[in-house]
Amino acid sequence: MRTSLVLTVIGDDKPGIVEKLADQVLAAGANWEESRMARLAGKFAGLLHVDVDRDRAEALVAALRALEAGGLTVVVEQTGAAPAGAARSLRLELVGNDRPGIVRDISRVLAYHGVNIEELDTGIVHAPMTGEPLFRATANLKVPASVAIDAVRRELEALAGELMVDLAIEDRS
Secondary structure (H helix, E strand, O other): OOOEEEEEEEEEOOHHHHHHHHHHHHHHHEEEEEEEEEEEEEEEEEEEEEEEEHHHHHHHHHHHHHHHHHHHHEEEEOOOOOOOEEEEEEEEEEEEEEOOOHHHHHHHHHHHOOOEEEEEEEEEOOOOOOOOOOEEEEEEEEEHHHHHHHHHHHHHHHHHHOOEEEEEEOOOO
């Protein structure tokens, strides 16, 4: 029987981190299912999902935690089955002048409606003509079937007007 583990890994960014993780995953006979990894403010930050034989999971966790001696922080969580239920997919894209609170304001509307943020990518880019900092965000969302997408869209568009940002919402269901 197999089990799934989700790892979060953070440490000073340097070459070889992914190789060390991959070595431990392979040594345990685990399968590297999916990951998201990035360099953020000089740090390596990664999320990783692996599938491993249940009887080898503890050994894999111990081997991964041993990487902490090299400066990595590793958190391992065993996953359960994903909750079933009908949901629709939306993609949200936002660009506007950077200011504190944009993520909080948008996520508050989404949480109020029970919308799950499945993936969020944010960053600061510079406007082509002026060089002014612009905040940009892209999110993949899951909207429960019981939630009216039009209501979520109207509330987000009203908020975008208040924040003075451009907002695009695409239904991907």
